[in-house]
Amino acid sequence: MGGGVELPPYRAILVVDVKDFAGRLGREQAALTGLVPRVLVRALEVCGLGAEWGRASLSVSTGDGWVLGLRSGLLPRLLNPFLPALQEVLSDGVRMRATIHIGPLTGGRSITAGSGMARVQAHRLLDAGPVRALLERSGPGTKVAAVVSERAYVDAVLSGYANDDPGLYVPVPVRVKSFAQTAYLRVPVPTGELLTHGFTTPEPRRGRT
Incomplete structure (x- = not known):
């Protein structure tokens, strides 16, 4: 049996997409x-993190959104104040879902850049029903609805590094395909x-069998 291989660097992962893009x-x-990358750059600049855009290990469009891989130490600041x-910077009529996760992620400029289970998990979180429902159940003044991995x-x-009240995060079970995890909803x-x-909305009651 062969030996292990080196783990890719841990990255703070941000994935966003625009609500109702297909419509x-x-x-x-x-x-x-x-518009999406310009908005992300502007939000980073507001936080004093504008230079991090050019330092990202992964920065790619998904068509209706974006995937950004940043150094792991920036994870707390992606939650607060990002x-x-x-x-604040999103214009009227544009609303986004966001996922914030952390895990090993390949870098570089090759076709394999950004590969890894952590990225797959981030996309699963973004597709989860509970975070989709946040924008459906809120008004236009709610421009960002986020789901944060456990x-x-x-x-x-x-840990306190984000300097954010844990009470602002609502735990919710997430199941998408084979992915299942407790995640945390955050709406600024x-x-x-x-x-x-x-x-969250209560699960419908099942009738007696």
Whole structure:
């Protein structure tokens, strides 16, 4: 049996996508695709992290969003102050879901850059029903709805490094395909049903069998 191989560097992973991108007119989609990196750069600049955009180990468009791999030490700052800054800089009519995760991620410029289970998990989190529902159940004033992986929550929030109240994060079970994990919902500016009924909706009761 062969020996182990070297683990790729741990990266703070940010994945975002634009709500209802597919429902936009074709002529609007190209403009939105170009808008996403400009918005992310602006939010990083507001946080004093503008230089990190050019230092990212991974920075690629997904068409309706973006994937960014940053040095792991920036994880707490992606939660606070980046998420509130993203809420601040988004223009009216553009709303985003975001995932923040951490894990080993390949770097470089080859076709394999950004590979790894951590990236797959980040995309699974972004696709989860609970985070999608946040923007459906809130008003236009809620421009950012985030889901934070359990690992990122423990490492950055419970540790105190994010300097963010753990009570602002709502735990929720996430199941997407074969992926299952407890994750944490974070909404910088909740509105609508998020204020009146909370971030999660109760599971429907099953009838007796």
